[in-house]
Amino acid sequence: MARSATTKRKVINTTAAWIVGLLIFFPILWTILTSFKTEAQAIADPPIFLNFDWTLENYGVVMERSNYMRFLWNSIIIAGGSTILGIIIAVPAAWSMAFVPSKRTKDILLWMLSTKMLPAVGVLYPIYLLFIKLGLLDTRLGLTIVLMLINLPIIVWMLYTYFKEIPGEILEAARMDGASLREEVFYILTPMAIPGIASTLLLNVILAWNEAFWTLNLTAAKAAPLTAFIASYSSPEGLFYAKLSAASTMAIAPILILGWFSQKQLVSGLTFGAVK
Amino acid sequence: MATQHSRSAARLMMAPAVVLLLGWMLVPLTMTLFFSFKKYLPLRGDSLANGLDWVGFENYVRFVTSSSFWPSIYATLVIVGGVLAITVTLGVLLAILLNQPMWGQGIVRILVIAPFFVMPTVSALVWKNMFMDPVNGLLAHLWKAFGAAPVEWLSQASLPSLILIVSWQWLPFATLILLTAIQSLDSEQLEASEMDGAQPLSRFFYIILPHLGRAITIVILIQTIFLLAIFAEIFVTTGGAFGTKTLSYLIFQRVLESQNVGLGSAGGVYAIILANIVAIFLMRIVGKNLDA
């Protein structure tokens, strides 16, 4: 808005917004703080806010005891793999829809989105069964494929929106300049779409990282990513708040950082472009 | 921009995505539909290899007549409705607040959005243990500080607790989308209404809210689809106990815990139909946007 507010109003706005913001952020902040406490301090009554003995002990314990690195590695492989695989499949499809539209393009696009609406629980057993048959249960490959498939509509959609913004004349110019289809995609389209591809990548890594239906139901010990690792803390075994917090902080930290970079793309990506 | 050559290339390039998604949709869907008409209890020796008994619509009837069905519908509706009401109302207010001129807007935005990036299992666990635990939870301390008896949140007030957790996760989504929508409001429109003598409250009801109408609809539809499917939050906190068994969770239990695949599949078909009804409305809005 192109209007200047009075300083008094600005102070009020700022105060209100910061209070609300901190309130919403508080559970995360509290988790991070608790991760640096000893178990005794973590459940102290009354709670200790800041003046406790900061310690990194919990992080050490978590990493040692629960093989945290393996879960982390699984998460990285699954989230990264499914996203890259998805983009490789989606780039050509989005290219087709954006630059060679036909009467059916819109229907195909909407149909793709509609597959995203399929409730996972409705197809849980068939997938479970197929995974056993194909030897994919509790494998990183299996989970990578499933997460790729559930995010493929969003990837196609986002890329399509970005490609749409590239004027068709530029691709035609490349064609007139003697570029083959492959050269056209490789030298012109892809470099121009890099920002769009990057934000698609980011958003989908986040979605895949946090996915918590298939990752919980299709893995056991071997391929379980961080979602499952955290879920294993749900059965309480004595004093564990500080360790839970440390584990949680490690699980969410990378994605919080990525998320802050991708907030702009989040909106158009998650609303299928219906809100810009 | 279309020659025969590029058109056939386009079809070829679209094929992998289309074929994969078609397979992903049709194969399991067909299997679910197939199982839903069969008696299929793997633990009692039923298996695909030996052939399954055809039971007609028995699974469908049993699923809706079971004593858990109506409670699950109730839990689903309360959770979805509660979360929608909270996130949309607070989302609108927050979006308006965040759109005001202030210091440190970027940081506040980040603080507000953060919960969306927390994985569901983490947020469920953190809330369950560190906030809602009746002995050591922060809320228990708060209650005690005011001299009240701590509440056993997840058993005594299980549904409101779940609604709180899920709302916390989804409020950023609603806020972010509504904020984007508000920012697209032409400030001249607001200035014009101000010149026309509209007070802040009437500006909100006559200009801002109608402008947000579409965005609110989209938030409701998208959230509904995701909320109908929430899983990890229940799995981690109550495991479906204390009246928090939603339709999806009930189906999950039928299929994986009690291994009654036929019955669970019938439930799955119900869930698919339900999600599709919501999806149709969403698709219509998205489709209209595609034409523009």
Next chain:
Amino acid sequence: MGQIQLNQVTKSFGDVQVIPPLDLTIEDGEFTVFVGPSGCGKSTLLRLIAGLEDITSGHIAIDGKDATDVPPAKRGLAMVFQSYALYPHMSVRKNIAFPMRMAGVPEDEQKRRIEAAAKALNLTDYLDRRPGQLSGGQRQRVAIGRAIVREPAAFLFDEPLSNLDAALRVGMRLEISELHKRLATTMIYVTHDQVEAMTMADKIVVLRAGNIEQVGSPLELYHEPRNTFVAGFIGSPKMNLFDGAEAQKHGATTIGIRPEHIDVSKTEGTWKGRVGVAEHLGSDTFIHVHDTGLVDMVTVRITGDIAARHGDEIYLSPQLDKLHKFDAEGLAIR
């Protein structure tokens, strides 16, 4: 070399035929302009020649060789687009080099041609900038540079000046004309602006609804329009056309007289009317005359300045030897 021949070419989008069967030959080295109102199919025709659209039936030959099924990259034609279509992620140098890179021209030859083109187009200082840092006119020049270095059989221009402001347009018009004189390569130029067509073309092709209305040199079209459409389209201000009794007097269904071929008098003349708006351009004056009993408004062009006030009575006399006559089909009677 760059002779282009279209033989019974048609184009349909679905059931809609936008180009009915069309024959046209563009001679080597000719500057040909396709002109017509928007939606007349001129851009489609250019894109058919470029190969960016498939023709529905017929044949296209470039230098006598059939090019109907040759992809755009292989036709040896260069195109300058309305939006310039520069590659935003490449520097000016890389933009210009791109077609040569695709064709596998050796590095030092690329360099030589880029330098030459940059010099000719005044781009030497901008070679390392990105298109986003250039003005509209400079971008236009880069697009032309990219076309030149390929040494194509023919240049295709798709309304290249429509995104420039008026002053720049005049300058670029001259530059392109000069380029044509220097290179003597075939150029096909699409525009809806008949002034561009008149000033630049060796040959103008007037199109309406996919049909060729007339082909000829600018002055042929000006002096001998084949029908009422061409008569009304070519020339600015427009030719005055009237039907009815006045036309029948001359043995025609419609007669036309250009604004500059009407003499004006305060006291006597063929037609009497009342001055509406007078537009004073300094060198010329356009007077819009109403109430002549012929048509709503007759436009008259007078060299120099003339004192004509709104509402004045005025007498108009057409120069009879400059009168255009058309029959019931709208075709010129010669």
